[in-house]
Amino acid sequence: xxxxxxxxxxxxxxxxxxxxxxxxxxxxxxxxxxxxxxxxxxxxxxxxxxxxxxxxxxxxxxxxxxxxxxxxxxxxxxxxxxxxxxxxxxxxxxxxxxxxxxxxxxxxxxxxxxxxxxxxxxxxxxxxxxxxxxxxxxxxxxxxxxxxxxxxxxxxxxxxxxxxxxxxxxxxxxxxxxxxxxxxxxxxxxxxxxxxxxxxxxxxxxxxxxxxxxxxxxxxxxxxxxxxxxxxxxxxxxxxxx
Amino acid sequence: xxxxxxxxxxxxxxxxxxxxxxxxxxxxxxxxxxxxxxxxxxxxxxxxxxxxxxxxxxxxxxxxxxxxxxxxxxxxxxxxxxxxxxxxxxxxxxxxxxxxxxxxxxxxxxxxxxxxxxxxxxxxxxxxxxxxxxxxxxxxxxxxxxxxxxxxxxxxxxxxxxxxxxxxxxxxxxxxxxxxxxxxxxxxxxxxxxxxxxxxxxxxxxxxxxxxxxxxxxxxxxxxxxxxxxxxxxxxxxxxxxxxxxxxxxxxxxxxxxxxxxxxxxxxxxxxxxxxxxxxxxxxxxxxxxxxxxxxxxxxxxxxxxxxxxxxxxxxxxx
Amino acid sequence: xxxxxxxxxxxxxxxxxxxxxxxxxxxxxxxxxxxxxxxxxxxxxxxxxxxxxxxxxxxxxxxxxxxxxxxxxxxxxxxxxxxxxxxxxxxxxxxxxxxxxxxxxxxxxxxxxxxxxxxxxxxxxxxxxxxxxxxxxxxxxxxxxxxxxxxxxxxxxxxxxxxxxxxxxxxxxxxxxxxxxxxxxxxxxxxxxxxxxxxxxxxxxxxxxxxxxxxxxxxxxxxxxxxxxxxxxxxxxxxxxxxxxxxxxxxxxxxxxxxxxxxxxxxxxxxxxxxxxxxxxxxxxxxxxx
Numbered sequence: 001x002x003x004x005x006x007x008x009x010x011x012x013x014x015x016x017x018x019x020x021x022x023x024x025x026x027x028x029x030x031x032x033x034x035x036x037x038x039x040x041x042x043x044x045x046x047x048x049x050x051x052x053x054x055x056x057x058x059x060x061x062x063x064x065x066x067x068x069x070x071x072x073x074x075x076x077x078x079x080x081x082x083x084x085x086x087x088x089x090x091x092x093x094x095x096x097x098x099x100x101x102x103x104x105x106x107x108x109x110x111x112x113x114x115x116x117x118x119x120x121x122x123x124x125x126x127x128x129x130x131x132x133x134x135x136x137x138x139x140x141x142x143x144x145x146x147x148x149x150x151x152x153x154x155x156x157x158x159x160x161x162x163x164x165x166x167x168x169x170x171x172x173x174x175x176x177x178x179x180x181x182x183x184x185x186x187x188x189x190x191x192x193x194x195x196x197x198x199x200x201x202x203x204x205x206x207x208x209x210x211x212x213x214x215x216x217x218x219x220x221x222x223x224x225x226x227x228x229x230x231x232x233x234x235x236x237x238x239x240x241x242x
Numbered sequence: 243x244x245x246x247x248x249x250x251x252x253x254x255x256x257x258x259x260x261x262x263x264x265x266x267x268x269x270x271x272x273x274x275x276x277x278x279x280x281x282x283x284x285x286x287x288x289x290x291x292x293x294x295x296x297x298x299x300x301x302x303x304x305x306x307x308x309x310x311x312x313x314x315x316x317x318x319x320x321x322x323x324x325x326x327x328x329x330x331x332x333x334x335x336x337x338x339x340x341x342x343x344x345x346x347x348x349x350x351x352x353x354x355x356x357x358x359x360x361x362x363x364x365x366x367x368x369x370x371x372x373x374x375x376x377x378x379x380x381x382x383x384x385x386x387x388x389x390x391x392x393x394x395x396x397x398x399x400x401x402x403x404x405x406x407x408x409x410x411x412x413x414x415x416x417x418x419x420x421x422x423x424x425x426x427x428x429x430x431x432x433x434x435x436x437x438x439x440x441x442x443x444x445x446x447x448x449x450x451x452x453x454x455x456x457x458x459x460x461x462x463x464x465x466x467x468x469x470x471x472x473x474x475x476x477x478x479x480x481x482x483x484x485x486x487x488x489x490x491x492x493x494x495x496x497x498x499x500x501x502x503x504x505x506x507x508x509x510x511x512x513x514x515x516x517x518x519x520x521x522x523x524x525x526x527x528x529x530x531x532x533x534x535x536x537x538x539x540x541x542x543x544x545x546x547x548x549x550x551x552x553x554x555x556x557x558x559x560x561x
Numbered sequence: 562x563x564x565x566x567x568x569x570x571x572x573x574x575x576x577x578x579x580x581x582x583x584x585x586x587x588x589x590x591x592x593x594x595x596x597x598x599x600x601x602x603x604x605x606x607x608x609x610x611x612x613x614x615x616x617x618x619x620x621x622x623x624x625x626x627x628x629x630x631x632x633x634x635x636x637x638x639x640x641x642x643x644x645x646x647x648x649x650x651x652x653x654x655x656x657x658x659x660x661x662x663x664x665x666x667x668x669x670x671x672x673x674x675x676x677x678x679x680x681x682x683x684x685x686x687x688x689x690x691x692x693x694x695x696x697x698x699x700x701x702x703x704x705x706x707x708x709x710x711x712x713x714x715x716x717x718x719x720x721x722x723x724x725x726x727x728x729x730x731x732x733x734x735x736x737x738x739x740x741x742x743x744x745x746x747x748x749x750x751x752x753x754x755x756x757x758x759x760x761x762x763x764x765x766x767x768x769x770x771x772x773x774x775x776x777x778x779x780x781x782x783x784x785x786x787x788x789x790x791x792x793x794x795x796x797x798x799x800x801x802x803x804x805x806x807x808x809x810x811x812x813x814x815x816x817x818x819x820x821x822x823x824x825x826x827x828x829x830x831x832x833x834x835x836x837x838x839x840x841x842x843x844x845x846x847x848x849x850x851x
Contacts, residue, residue, distance in 0.1 A: 051429060073428035083429055091422040102419050105412045106431035112412060156430060297658060299665065342835055346842050349594060349657055353793070354834070356596065357786035361831050368824030471782065475669060482662070512677050519669030526662045527645065 004029045004191050005050070005160055010059030012045050019045040021215035022059070027160065032182070032192045034202045034223070037212035038236055043195040044086055046212070047164050050193070051083045052076040063160065078108050080159035084149045084166050086195075090137045097133030099148050100124060103155035120155065127151040127181065143174040150181065161185070163194040167201050179204055199227070211235065256399055263388035271387050275459065277500045278394040282452050283473070284480040284492035285401045289408070290445035292486030293417045294438055296348050300339070300355035302473040303362045304332050304446045308453025309460070309468040310366055313379040316458075321383065325454050332450025333443055335362075340439035363469035370465070378464035385458045393455045398493075401448050405489055413437065472515070476503060479522045485532025495533065564698040566819045567812070572704045574811020575711035576770050580784060581791035581803040582715055583762025587635075589798025590735045590755035592653050593643050593660035598763055598788060599781030600671035605631060605767030606776050607679055610686050620688055620772050624710070628765045635760020639753045642667065647752070653738075668781065675778035685775040703772045710769050718762070719800050731755055735798045783827070790834045796844030806844075809833070 003026035012020040020042040027033045035043045048054040050061055052073035061069045068076050082103075091099050100120035104111040111119055121133055127147040132140075137148055146166060153161060167178045179201050185192065186205060196202050202209065202223060209226040211219040213235040219226045226232060263271055283301060291298050311328035319327070339358065343351040370377050408414045416437045419427045428434055457463060476499070484495020502521075507514045529536050580602060587595050608627050612618040618626075642663050650656035689706060692699035722728035734741045734751040741748040770776070770784075791810055795802025810830060817829040837844070 053425065053429070072433075073425075074431050074433045077429055077431040085425070089423055089426050091419055091426060093418055093422050098415070102415055103430040105415055108431070110412070152430065295658065297661060342838050346838065348654065349661075350793070350838060350842065352594070352658075352661055353786075353789045354838075356789075357782070357827075357831070360782060360786065361827050364824060364827045368822060368828075372822060372824060475665070478662075478665070513673065515669045515676065516673030519666045519671075519673060522666035522669065523642070523663055526659070526666060530649075530659075 002029055003027065004031075004064055005193065006060070006062040006065075007046070007050070008060040008062070010046070010049060010056045010061060012042070012049060012054065013057045018215050020049070020056075020212075023212070023215070023217055024059075025210045025217065025220055027191060027193050030189050030191055031208065032186045032190075032194065032206050034206040034209045035193060035195045035212065036202065036209050036226075036232075037218075040214075041212040041235075042215040043212055044164055047083065047162050047193070047195055050076075050160075051081055051162055074106075077106075077156060080108075080157070081162065082153040082156040082158035082160075083162035084146070084153050084164060086164045086168070088142070088145050088149050090140075090145050090148055092136075092138045094137060095133065096124065096129060096135050096137050096140070096148055097121065099137050100151050100155050103152045107156045109157075120151075123151040123155055124148075126154070128177065143170055143177070146170070146178070147181075154185075159191060161190055161192045163192060163196075165195055165197065167196060167198045175201070203227070252399075252402075256395070259395055260392065263391055268387065271391060272459075273501075273504065275387065275391050275394060275456070276504070277497065278391065278398050279452050279456055280476060280480060280500050281493045281496045282394060282398040282401050283449055283477040284484070284496045285398070285405060286445045286448035286452070287477050288481045288486040288488075288492040289401070289405050289448070290438075290441045292481060292488075292492070293421070294441065295421070296344070296351045296438065296442075297478070298355045298442075298445075299352065299474050299478065300358040300446075301449055301477040302469055302471060303355075303359040304336070304449035305453035305473050306359065306366075306465070306469040307332055307335060307362060308450035308455075309457040309463060310453075310465070311450075312383075312454045312457040313381050313463040313468075316381055316383050321385075325451065328450050328454040329447050332447045336443040336446030337439065340442045344438040344442060345435040359469050359471060359474060363465045366469075367465045378462060380462055381458050381460065383458040387459070390455060390459060394452065397448065397451055397455065402489065402493065404444070408441075409489070413440065417441070472518070475518065475522070476500075479518070479525060482532055483525050483529065485534030485536075488532070488534045491532050491534040562819070564696065565700070566815050568695070568698065568700050569704070569819075570812035570815035571808065572708045572773070572811070573815055574808035575708045575715075576766060576807075577787055577791055577811050578804040578807025579711040579715050579762065579769060580766035581788045581795065581807050582718060582800055583759040583766065584785075584788040585792045585795065585798055585800065585803050586731075586755050586762070587759035588792060590731055591639065591643070591752040591759070592656055592738065593639075593646075593752075593756065594657050594664070595756075595759070596661055596664040596785055597638075597667040597671055597781070598664075598759075599783065599785030600668050600675070601631060601634065601760055601763040601781075602767035602770065602784045603776055603778065603781045604671060604675060605764040606771035607675060607684070607778075608764075609768040609771045610684055613686050613688060620768050621706075621710075624765060624768050627768050628761045631764025631767075632757045632761035634764075635757035636753065638667070638760070639756040643756065644749075644753075647749070668785075672778060672781060679778050681778060683775045683777050686771070688772055701773060707769045707772050710765075714762070714765050714769075715800075715804060719804075722800065787830060790830060790837075794833070794837050794844055799844065802844060 005027040007023060007025050010020055010023050011018065023046060035046060037043050045054060049056045052071055055070050060067060063079055063081065068079060091102060094102065097117060097120045100123055101116045104116045104119055124130065124133055127150050129144060129147050129151065137145065140148065150166065167175060170178055175198065182192065182205050206223050208221065209223050210217060211226060211232050218235060219229050219232050262274060283305065287298060287301055290296065308328045311331055312324055315324045315327060339354060343354045367377065416427070416432045419432060420434055420437060424434055453468065460467065480496040480499045481492040483499055484493065485491030506517050510517060584595065584598050587593060605627050609620045609623045612623040613620055643660060646659040646663060647656060650659050689702040691702055693702045693705060722732060730746055731751055733746060734748050738748050741751065787810060791803055791806045794806035810833065813829050813833060814826045818826050
């Protein structure tokens, strides 16, 4: 297996605070990797550096061997990285279908017009929103908005999909639907890097985990082994007691 | 169906307006020229500012560039070529300004545009006095008033058509996405800075052409005349009054206000600018979304993406 | 020649710094962008001219009348024009745009009033217009006085804002307007006060400038522009930055005027602005965000 995403010694400082400290890890082609850690450990900051929302202070990020470090988000998107956001970000002035068409229209082999509409409907159906394209996205439930966001990310035909707490805030039934959706993506061979607090989902979906604490990597390995690691447990419990 | 009907009505009105010079006197024709000029300027202004929230105070910089290009080149080049050169100069200046400021927060653009007309005016003045030796030029072009009117009418129609067409292109979608959420926009592959620069440049070229086409009306041109800040001011107030984010808003705002300003400047020549300022403040306070937006608020669903409600955001990285 | 230009540049730069301090307070603390700022400057210059020419009141004494008048004017403008906009705007970006639009209208009103009263001619008056020998060059006394006044007022303001409790209050609002109420600061009162203080500084600057420069009813825009550039160069809300940036602007302007061409001063100012925007958009002393 070759590494699709390589993160090498990446550091991010905000003034005096080091949010991510000398972090290195790989995501292989076709792998679903979880980035874990207590709140404030730098996971989302790392995701933001991969997608280009933030620039790293030092270190290298490579996608399929080519550097993407410090590129603006639209360039990184064009190279095949798509993402969802920690707090769901939809486009409120557009309807459900247009939300997805927006991503189709600006991906590197862009679709437009009838072709784009049909493809959007297909992706929406795939995400469980069959024939709801004309609804205003603001009126959807939370899980359905998340589905729109996922369909929009998939519309970009990403080589790497970043899911930032995509399962957070869902009720138990929705959670199962959500996990199944991601499982389906994994089966189709999609490479996914996810930040997640729902351990049930991590166990079900990810073969490998990277755990961060206070900006640094404290564990990297197979999920069951990592989650049994005393240091990892301490990091989480310490958080819980603080 | 609705679109076809709209086109039919627009075409009928356009045809009727095109025949207007046959039925009106020279004074009325002069009014029509001024009015068409401002309809075009306000629509071009709104094409960029109404859709991005970046308030441009630089209208007259481009208008004046157009007029001055005609004054300088009209004797050495055929007229169509002069218009082309004017458009090209407008394009270059707009690109330069856009590249320098549109990648930053909105306020930098506003400030830059605020002084741009003054900068261009002083540069032209300096060039004319120190390199050329004289200030002021005469324009002798074999163009009648109705020729100018027809050109402006065509440009106005083109501007509205372009605005309408952009709304259905990928550029139009990009603008909507940017207005909704810049972070999402960039993450789905939209180059935000270039989208804004493209639109600003387009709007600036139209403004430059308005100045170029209107220039022969003056016969005598000097920087203080063609770079008058009132032009920027009137354009802004008309677009805001009508509703800057609507296709017909700026045109609908330009018609009553232009006639009002004509009357004000004839009746109160000394207090003109005071009255303009007061009127403008009233509009900003009472009609933040323009007349069209006001009517929509009263009678229709609330529509998002509006100038004053949704201004250029302060850029914030997504933590 | 070099020394003369240098001193002229320092005088001009001192005035710019003073003018920019007022704007940086209005923008940094009251969060409003005042495009009619230059009109306040010019109106004060006219007031100084009237007091001196008609009543024989020296500009120094005039300052004691005009600066408080500028304060009151700023207080009123904020209360009448800005307050409703602050209430209506949902965030600082909206407030910025709204205040830009409203003060753009105000600019035309004030300019129109001045045109009606004074006409469009260039105006100047003779006050302390004799040469003084200083380090080997002759400098007009009024220029030296202008520099002295700018430094005194600007320095006084700096001490006021950094050494008094009340200055700390204002700076707290500048840093975090949302958190200010939590520590018992009335952010609205502070903003109004800051806006009025900015008005007083604009007026003082207008009087200072009028002592050695000619002006017309329509010069306001240029002053606003230069003050804005100095504010951005120095970093928004940064008084020391404004002083330094003001001096740089004044010096480059006088040097361009003396050695290249007086017609290109605005172009020089703009080039500086462009370079700043391209290299350090947060200002020479501001922290680059992101």
